[in-house]
Amino acid sequence: xxxxxxxxxxxxxxxxxxxxxxxxxxxxxxxxxxxxxxxxxxxxxxxxxxxxxxxxxxxxxxxxxxxxxxxxxxxxxxxxxxxxxxxxxxxxxxxxxxxxxxxxxxxxxxxxxxxxxxxxxxxxxxxxxxxxxxxxxxxxxxxxxxxxxxxxxxxxxxxxxxxxxxxxxxxxxxxxxxxxxxxxxxxxxxxxxxxxxxxxxxxxxxxxxxxxxxxxxxxxxxxxxxxxxxxxxxxxxxxxxxxxxxxxxxxxxxxxxxxxxxxxxxxxxxxxxxxxxxxxxxxxxxxxxxxxxxxxxxxxxxxxxxxxxxxx
Numbered sequence: 200x201x202x203x204x205x206x207x208x209x210x211x212x213x214x215x216x217x218x219x220x221x222x223x224x225x226x227x228x229x230x231x232x233x234x235x236x237x238x239x240x241x242x243x244x245x246x247x248x249x250x251x252x253x254x255x256x257x258x259x260x261x262x263x264x265x266x267x268x269x270x271x272x273x274x275x276x277x278x279x280x281x282x283x284x285x286x287x288x289x290x291x292x293x294x295x296x297x298x299x300x301x302x303x304x305x306x307x308x309x310x311x312x313x314x315x316x317x318x319x320x321x322x323x324x325x326x327x328x329x330x331x332x333x334x335x336x337x338x339x340x341x342x343x344x345x346x347x348x349x350x351x352x353x354x355x356x357x358x359x360x361x362x363x364x365x366x367x368x369x370x371x372x373x374x375x376x377x378x379x380x381x382x383x384x385x386x387x388x389x390x391x392x393x394x395x396x397x398x399x400x401x402x403x404x405x406x407x408x409x410x411x412x413x414x415x416x417x418x419x420x421x422x423x424x425x426x427x428x429x430x431x432x433x434x435x436x437x438x439x440x441x442x443x444x445x446x447x448x449x450x451x452x453x454x455x456x457x458x459x460x461x462x463x464x465x466x467x468x469x470x471x472x473x474x475x476x477x478x479x480x481x482x483x484x485x486x487x488x489x490x491x492x493x494x495x496x497x498x499x500x501x502x503x504x505x506x507x508x509x510x511x
């Protein structure tokens with residue numbers, strides 16, 4: 200079970216980005232104000248939102264990090280965008296120090312996507328751009344497919360629409376990979392804290408080439424609720440969004456890197472991404488070289504340039 204879990208965490212490329220111990224009290228609000236951002240006035244047991252940007256933005260950008268992630272993984276991008284755009288950074292409950300709340304049981308990505316749709320509606324956002332990394336990319340695809348009128352543009356960063364195919368092969372179905380998903384859930388949820396920390400550390404190391412960028416993600420993984428992460432992983436393994444991609448009307452860009460497996464050449468990776476997104480033929484697919492899974496940390500200048508081109 201341990202090797203299977205490690206293979207999933209490394210090869211399937213789910214994230215554990217930078218740490219922020221976000222509580223909802225007055226002390227947390229004061230700390231956030233000192234860092235220049237505020238929390239959105241939005242009630243949800245699924246996530247809370249940091250907001251940065253000018254009084255009169257040219258538009259809104261929603262940033263969704265991945266499994267066990269904190270909004271701080273987007274710090275550099277936020278600094279680049281907040282002079283022009285209003286930036287909404289999602290912090291999923293149960294990840295990176297946030298209490299589990301409504302994510303304590305059951306699926307995570309699908310209900311988070313539904314609450315982001317509600318957030319867009321209740322905050323009066325007009326066709327925001329949505330950028331999601333890894334599990335955040337899954338949430339972005341769910342949001343754009345299930346609420347196509349809510350999303351102006353979509354960027355998916357290093358995620359395919361059916362992760363189960365990485366374990367069950369080309370003919371995999373959600374049903375056929377369900378036992379694998381359950382095995383992974385049990386292994387993650389029931390690991391000792393020592394096992395959790397060791398596996399999280401090894402996984403993160405494999406997903407970030409730049410050693411100086413690993414400290415925050417390591418802290419995030421160490422402060423994530425194991426059961427929330429386990430439930431989210433199981434959901435990702437059995438979720439096949441390929442039939443829903445045709446519902447997406449927003450212009451879509453997919454950035455990706457070569458799969459973290461020596462057998463996976465760039466050409467093989469390209470083929471997997473092309474095959475994965477055949478039901479969204481208008482999507483722009485672009486491989487980013489010399490980077491591991493966290494493109495924004497390994498290739499920050501390239502990533503910012505790609506996001507600026509995507510937004511403009």
